[in-house]
Amino acid sequence: MNHETTASRDAARARYLRHRRFVVLSLVVALGIFVLLLFAYVAHEVLFVGNDANYAVPPIYGNARLSPEEYQDVRVSDGNESVLITGGLGFIGSHVVDLLLHRGFKVTIYDDESNGHNHNAYANELVPRDITVVTDFPNYPADAASTATAITSTSTTTNASSSSGKRADDKSLLFTHVVHLAAAISVAESMSDPDKYERVNYGGSRKVFDWIRGYNDAVLSSIGDAEGGGGGGGGVDRRPTAARVIRKVVAASSAAIYGDPDPRLLPLRESAPYGGLSPYADTKYRMEGLMREFVESQSTSGAIALRFFNVYGPRQDPRNPYSGVISLFLEMARGGKDITILGDGMMTRDFVYVKDVARAIVLALLREEGEVNDGGGGKIGKGKSTGGGGKGPTFDVYNVCTGVSITINELAARVKSSMGSLSSIVHADPRDGDIRDSRCDPSGARVGMGFKAAVTQEMGLEKTASWFRSQLAK
Ligand SMILES: NC(=O)c1ccc[n+]([C@@H]2O[C@H](COP(=O)([O-])OP(=O)(O)OC[C@H]3O[C@@H](n4cnc5c(N)ncnc54)[C@H](O)[C@@H]3O)[C@@H](O)[C@H]2O)c1
Numbered sequence: 001m002n003h004e005t006t007a008s009r010d011a012a013r014a015r016y017l018r019h020r021r022f023v024v025l026s027l028v029v030a031l032g033i034f035v036l037l038l039f040a041y042v043a044h045e046v047l048f049v050g051n052d053a054n055y056a057v058p059p060i061y062g063n064a065r066l067s068p069e070e071y072q073d074v075r076v077s078d079g080n081e082s083v084l085i086t087g088g089l090g091f092i093g094s095h096v097v098d099l100l101l102h103r104g105f106k107v108t109i110y111d112d113e114s115n116g117h118n119h120n121a122y123a124n125e126l127v128p129r130d131i132t133v134v135t136d137f138p139n140y141p142a143d144a145a146s147t148a149t150a151i152t153s154t155s156t157t158t159n160a161s162s163s164s165g166k167r168a169d170d171k172s173l174l175f176t177h178v179v180h181l182a183a184a185i186s187v188a189e190s191m192s193d194p195d196k197y198e199r200v201n202y203g204g205s206r207k208v209f210d211w212i213r214g215y216n217d218a219v220l221s222s223i224g225d226a227e228g229g230g231g232g233g234g235g236v237d238r239r240p241t242a243a244r245v246i247r248k249v250v251a252a253s254s255a256a257i258y259g260d261p262d263p264r265l266l267p268l269r270e271s272a273p274y275g276g277l278s279p280y281a282d283t284k285y286r287m288e289g290l291m292r293e294f295v296e297s298q299s300t301s302g303a304i305a306l307r308f309f310n311v312y313g314p315r316q317d318p319r320n321p322y323s324g325v326i327s328l329f330l331e332m333a334r335g336g337k338d339i340t341i342l343g344d345g346m347m348t349r350d351f352v353y354v355k356d357v358a359r360a361i362v363l364a365l366l367r368e369e370g371e372v373n374d375g376g377g378g379k380i381g382k383g384k385s386t387g388g389g390g391k392g393p394t395f396d397v398y399n400v401c402t403g404v405s406i407t408i409n410e411l412a413a414r415v416k417s418s419m420g421s422l423s424s425i426v427h428a429d430p431r432d433g434d435i436r437d438s439r440c441d442p443s444g445a446r447v448g449m450g451f452k453a454a455v456t457q458e459m460g461l462e463k464t465a466s467w468f469r470s471q472l473a474k
Contacts, residue, residue, distance in 0.1 A: 062101030069454040070355045074103055074362050080244070082106040082174055083365070086131050086208060087181030091316050092252070092308075094119030095358035096179055103362070108175070110136075111182060119315050131182045131204040137211040140174075140218035175215070176244050177365050180208050180251040183284075187256060190280035201283035202290075205251065209294040216245045216300045245300045250364045253288055253305040253397070255350075256281040260435045267441040270307070270397050277433060288397060295395040302393035304364040304449070309401035309440050313354030313460060314467035326351060326461070329412055330468045333421035343430030345409035350401040350440045353460035356453040360400045360445060367449045369393055401440035402453040414458070418465040 056065035060076070083100055087093045088109030097120050100107050109120060112130040129136040183201045184190070190197040258268050259275025276282050291303040312324045318331035332339045369392070406414075412425045445451040455463070 057102075059098075059102035060104035061106075062098060064098035064102055066099065066102050066355075070359065071099060071102055072359065072454055073450055074099065074359060075366060077104040077106075079104065081176045082108070083177045083179060084108050084110060084175045084246075085179040085181065086110045087183060087252075088179075089113060089118050089120055090115055090181060091117075091119075091313075092311060092354060092357055092361075093179075093181045094315055095313070095354050096181070096361050099355070099358045099362050115185075115317075117315075117317065131180075131208055132199055134207055134211075137207070140215050140222070174244070175246050178208070178212055178246055178249040179361055179365060180205065180249060183252065184280075187278045187280045190278050190283075194279035197279045197283045201280070202286050205287040206290055208251075209249070209290055212246050212249055212301060213294065213298055216298065219245045220300070247300065247369075247393075248302050248304070248365050248367070249291070249294075250304045250306060250361055251287065251291060252284075252361075253307045254281065254284045255307050255309045255399070255401070255438065255440065257285045257288075257307065258438075260433075263437060266437060267403065267439040268399065269441045270399055270444050292395045295393050299392055302369050303395045304367070305395075305397045306360060306364060306400045306445075307397065308357055309350040309352050309399065309438065311354055311357050312351050313464050316354070316464075318468075324351075325349070325408065326411065326415065326464060327468075329415040330419060330465060333415050333419040333423050334468055336421060336423055338426045339412045339416060339421075339423050341408050341412055341425065341427050343408075343427065343434060345412065345427060346407050347434060348405040348407050348437045348439060349411075350403070350405045350438055351411070351457055351460070352401050352453055353455040353457075353463070356402075356455050356460075357400055359454070360398075360449070360451045363449050363451050364398070396448060398445040398448055398451075399440050399442060400445060400451070401442050402457065403440060403442040404457065405437070405439045406457060414461055415465070418461050419468070 056067045058065055083105050085093055088097050089111040097107050110129045184197055257274055257276045258272055259277045261272055261275055265272045274285050276285055288305045291305055295303050310324055312326035316324055316327040318327040329339050416423055
């Protein structure tokens with residue numbers, strides 16, 4: 001009897017111990033999984049999403065917090081530099097404005113608001129103007145010295161929308177740099193309405209470059225007048241303290257000018273021949289010609305045309321049928337709709353993240369004349385640097401891309417997984433005239449202006465997907 005009691009007590013104790021071991025082990029495993037998940041989440045936020053709250057740096061002006069790779073190599077303004085940006089309310093332009101304000105530049109936006117967006121509530125100045133209308137451009141102010149003071153004192157974080165989007169005395173603004181992005185942007189629309197593209201992209205660009213030439217002439221003659229007056233002894237030196245010429249203009253060209261290139265030319269260098277297949281490409285290529293003529297016709301301002309490949313990122317409008325394929329796919333994935341690939345999906349594209357594009361624009365803008373490192377592939381033969389011997393302003397052209405292409409099939413799969421979407425990936429008829437392979441050589445921009453894309457396509461897609469998800473919450 002005693003034996004039986006002891007044996008059953010031992011068995012119960014053994015059961016209890018086994019049970020306790022099981023519970024402890026389960027708790028340890030659960031804790032381990034929890035720690036692993038927490039670690040994965042934090043790593044994901046820091047590495048991919050770059051969650052602004054933890055990671056980004058506050059700006060000098062404006063409200064855009066940027067992570068270090070988003071302003072990598074972009075110097076801070078000397079405090080007297082003022083940038084006019086056409087198309088600054090748009091998808092790419094708004095990121096350029098964020099970056100310039102972040103680095104302490106004064107920014108004035110010229111945009112006719114024709115794309116229906118205003119992504120720049122914190123730009124210093126918003127002037128709703130049409131680049132195709134000559135009288136819309138500001139004159140170099142008659143009394144530049146007093147204007148310089150006025151502008152410096154208002155160049156903080158004025159909310160453009162609260163100042164009803166317009167500055168009363170915009171005729172008296174001073175500038176040191178120009179970024180020209182305003183354009184009609186649809187290849188398809190350019191086929192059905194070529195006149196619009198001729199008027200806005202070619203005619204508007206001509207007006208921008210003519211205006212810069214006239215502006216610089218006015219600055220130079222005002223300095224000459226002041227020097228003439230002051231040099232006679234006893235005369236008053238009226239030289240404006242901030243009277244500086246516009247010394248650089250950077251404008252948006254496009255990879256569309258390469259058309260559907262011979263595969264032997266891949267990856268595309270800037271020296272590849274023109275192969276444009278649309279009025280859009282034609283007007284962008286002829287705009288580059290205008291820039292070359294502009295540089296040859298004066299001795300003050302250099303110019304750089306940047307040929308963007310496929311740009312994507314936050315603020316790209318997915319409701320615009322001509323938007324980039326990434327935003328269209330993200331929109332489909334977000335709504336659980338079929339992600340529709342036109343054709344077999346084996347065509348390749350070089351997708352470059354919009355904040356990298358903004359950085360390329362600002363690096364080009366701030367590149368000093370003569371700073372170019374020779375031996376780069378970024379020089380083009382015809383129309384490249386003018387003025388020989390490294391003297392005087394130059395005109396250069398650079399591709400803006402990552403150098404890494406992916407197929408549209410890979411892209412669709414990545415978009416689907418980054419959105420955690422249940423969408424199906426389906427194929428439809430190919431679109432007429434779609435380019436098969438687009439691969440780009442980024443070495444010209446690296447050598448010529450120190451630009452290398454900092455955001456990988458995986459990271460960029462995560463950041464863009466995160467932005468799309470945040471829009472869903474609104
Ligand atoms: N997004 C891309 O993938 C891509 C690729 C290659 C080149 N580009 C070029 O980059 C530039 C910016 O493109 P985006 O994608 O930001 O386009 P976007 O439409 O978002 O921006 C263009 C801006 O220009 C403004 N604009 C148009 N016509 C104007 C006029 N007559 N006067 C004043 N403003 C005017 C629009 O209101 C808009 O805010 C364009 O020149 C485009 O051709 C874009």
